[in-house]
Amino acid sequence: MAENDDIQHHDDLDSHLREVQHLLARHKLVEDLVHRQDMPKHDLVESLVHKQHINELTHKLDSLHSADVAHILEALPVSERLFVWDLVKAERDGEILLEVSDAVRESLIESMDPASLRAAAEQLDADELADLAPDLPHEVMEAVYQGLDPEEREQLRAAMSYPEDSVGALMDFEMVTVREDVTLEVVLRYLRRFDELPDHTNQLFVVDRDEHLRGVLPINRLLINDPDIEVGEIMLTDTLTLEPSDEAETAAQAFERYDLVSAPVVDYHRKLVGRVTVASVVDFIREETENELLSQAGLKEGEDIFAPVWDSVKNRWAWLAANLVTAFIASRVIGAFEGSIEKLVALAALMPIVAGIGGNSGNQTITMIVRGIAMGHVQDDALPRLLKKEMGVALINGIVWGGLLGVLAWILYGSPKLGAVMSAAMTLNLLVAAFIGVMAPMIRNRLGQDPAVGSSVIITAVTDSGGFFIFLGLATIFLM
Amino acid sequence: MAENDDIQHHDDLDSHLREVQHLLARHKLVEDLVHRQDMPKHDLVESLVHKQHINELTHKLDSLHSADVAHILEALPVSERLFVWDLVKAERDGEILLEVSDAVRESLIESMDPASLRAAAEQLDADELADLAPDLPHEVMEAVYQGLDPEEREQLRAAMSYPEDSVGALMDFEMVTVREDVTLEVVLRYLRRFDELPDHTNQLFVVDRDEHLRGVLPINRLLINDPDIEVGEIMLTDTLTLEPSDEAETAAQAFERYDLVSAPVVDYHRKLVGRVTVASVVDFIREETENELLSQAGLKEGEDIFAPVWDSVKNRWAWLAANLVTAFIASRVIGAFEGSIEKLVALAALMPIVAGIGGNSGNQTITMIVRGIAMGHVQDDALPRLLKKEMGVALINGIVWGGLLGVLAWILYGSPKLGAVMSAAMTLNLLVAAFIGVMAPMIRNRLGQDPAVGSSVIITAVTDSGGFFIFLGLATIFLM
CATH class of the missing domain: 1.10.357.20 (SLC41 divalent cation transporters, integral membrane domain)
Structure with a gap:
């Protein structure tokens, strides 16, 4: 997931793209790419120069946040896009495929062989895999599925079983849960054992032995209260909960109205099954309004601006x-x-x-x-x-x-x-x-x-x- | 700001409105309101019944989140809207005025006398006041301004000086700041002295003596690291910062791309002047796309659906x-x-x-x-x-x-x-x-x-x- 370290100053939001385009254009890498078959006789010097330029570009791409690489891929014509895509480190493929628009994702996936696709898919969490699954070849998904452990398989099955516009499709499974009869001191010590907390962990979910949601403990409450207090004393019980079958739009409205950062998702026995974060809600709102703007002009879906x-x-x-x-x-x-x-x-x-x-x-x-x-x-x-x-x-x-x-x-x-x-x-x-x-x-x-x-x-x-x-x-x- | 306690289960998102409408309709409160002048001879029993119904409605409104009250006001025709508005507790007026759409806000403000308006405005933070200011009568704003302390005046002046679509208009001033040479233990003790942390405090801002931003300390890092470590050792320095004059759209894209919850706003000396939260970004995105959808059909702005x-x-x-x-x-x-x-x-x-x-x-x-x-x-x-x-x-x-x-x-x-x-x-x-x-x-x-x-x-x-x-x-x- 997004690591703040990678994020540059906002001035760079647009400049990344320009820099990559500059690198591509200055050294005529593109022409080289397109005409490679036509002029096979590079002399040694030329090919060394090229190698250096490619290194420079690779280095630049490595330094960028996945979302920025995705944006660059979307803004490049198909031939340059695939050239850049080849330079991206394989272990980032999965994350970047998640970030690009549907139309561009298709063009990238088409260019990959089954083995790379499988490797890319295997880096993802179950909820992310569910988003990518419809675009992957059946054999690749089958192979990935076989490689999952039983819990992940169950999560993947669950995430894929909900329609696109439901809460089930928005949720992820990265919940931190605690019991209500422990003290905040114990919670704090428990958290210190993590290498990293999931993004958007603004509250811990308080569950009983059977994973039923008892309440939530906002991190803010955890921080301001005395460590000797028990979770049950300060947890919130009358908080907003979602169900996987709820409409995503309902969840989005709730996040907007109540300024939420995350919300627990429970099944109808109130068993905690996942959570929705404001990040996926923001993506949903953007996508939904984008689709509305497009459909007003009779466009079925977002087009890759460089599509055939x-x-x-x-x-x-x-x-x-x-x-x-x-x-x-x-x-x-x-x-x-x-x-x-x-x-x-x-x-x-x-x-x-x-x-x-x-x-x-x-x-x-x-x-x-x-x-x-x-x-x-x-x-x-x-x-x-x-x-x-x-x-x-x-x-x-x-x-x-x-x-x-x-x-x-x-x-x-x-x-x-x-x-x-x-x-x-x-x-x-x-x-x-x-x-x-x-x-x-x-x-x-x-x-x-x-x-x-x-x-x-x-x-x-x-x-x-x-x-x-x-x-x-x-x-x-x-x-x- | 939003207190999670007030939030009900999502099922109630629409049902609040129906319940209020039901209360309004069942007892013919509306007709009573409209025709009050025409039939002045209520007998005692009738007026008692009415009193009880009004109590019931008031009670219902008190139990709702401000955003829900705002939504109900937007969905009611003008006469019923003003009737309900009268029943809302005066100390919530300011918050609710912030939540309603521009068109509805106008109709509510028109119905209020200067004293109530001033009282409503005085409940707000400087950044919220700046949002409301353009809709308030000049005398009211003048009186409110006189009542502010120097720091708040400065914040209000700053917030009002930025154009509507800039980061300056999105930002608030509720930052929690720490120094880099203290240990996490000290930070944790410092936080326990708060009655409440500002909403969306997912990171503390690390500043020097002159309020220059040195880095940010994500709460997640504060929680997982050893309390003896100093802030400076684990703070992030290469993080996204905004400037007040940046376009709001740039900030929105950054929040979306990097899945941010909050971001520091600095002036060009890198002095910390405020922060932007994902809540205001979500509101901005909604408003912006809403305006785009409306302008495609040649509508200058959102209409109050019950406007004259x-x-x-x-x-x-x-x-x-x-x-x-x-x-x-x-x-x-x-x-x-x-x-x-x-x-x-x-x-x-x-x-x-x-x-x-x-x-x-x-x-x-x-x-x-x-x-x-x-x-x-x-x-x-x-x-x-x-x-x-x-x-x-x-x-x-x-x-x-x-x-x-x-x-x-x-x-x-x-x-x-x-x-x-x-x-x-x-x-x-x-x-x-x-x-x-x-x-x-x-x-x-x-x-x-x-x-x-x-x-x-x-x-x-x-x-x-x-x-x-x-x-x-x-x-x-x-x-x-």
């Missing part, structure tokens, strides 16, 4: 297809009014405004509601109130913007009736957008679906087809 | 206006081709597809690039490579989707030439979208601007106007 074109096409395919279908439907709505457009071609120029403003406004509404649901501020019974509010906002926007655009249409095309139709259509489409913007996420939430996923496709589909239909329909009725 | 309609209109106004301008420009592009549309009305039905797919695909590209920049994976020199990749993705999408839609247009309108124009226009617009999707954030980043802000307006503006222009232009050339 084809991987990117696959990642973005589904959303584009869904949007094309809705665009095609909207196009057929327009097609149904071709007669009206032929008579009054101004309609063709004005209709995208009606559809566009509806989509934008609807996206604002749906984002508000989705955020409110995610933060637990929106209950089912808030529906009428939210509808009323969002319809109110839509009405004001309709009157202001619809009015303005109506006047512009009137001026441009000299027809007050066209201006009136424009205003009315914009207002109506804004009301539709507000209605769907509230209802869609509320209904999906009620049905137990994630209200965020696909929300922008839904709202665009409705406001495009709806906007064209309302505008062209009104125009056909009142202007033809 | 007018506040919401103002919050969403700028983005809608920007989008209307771009939509109007796109409309004028269409207007320039009205002659062509009159001759071939199919163009009107097909053109939104070309514009729409460009917008969607461009948004995917721009999101990838913006995320890559935010995570530090995209350097300036990656531009050619990224352009090539994104143009490649666009070309494939153009051939596949453009081809498909071209065939559909051919079938629908019986014109192979129209189909060919459709395919070509879609491919070209996808290429434009990819080009702008890469260039816009890269250029804005180079200019020191936030590449995320307004990115979707930019891409939509280009792909709408561009898509209409390309499609209608090609149609005019080849079909008229």
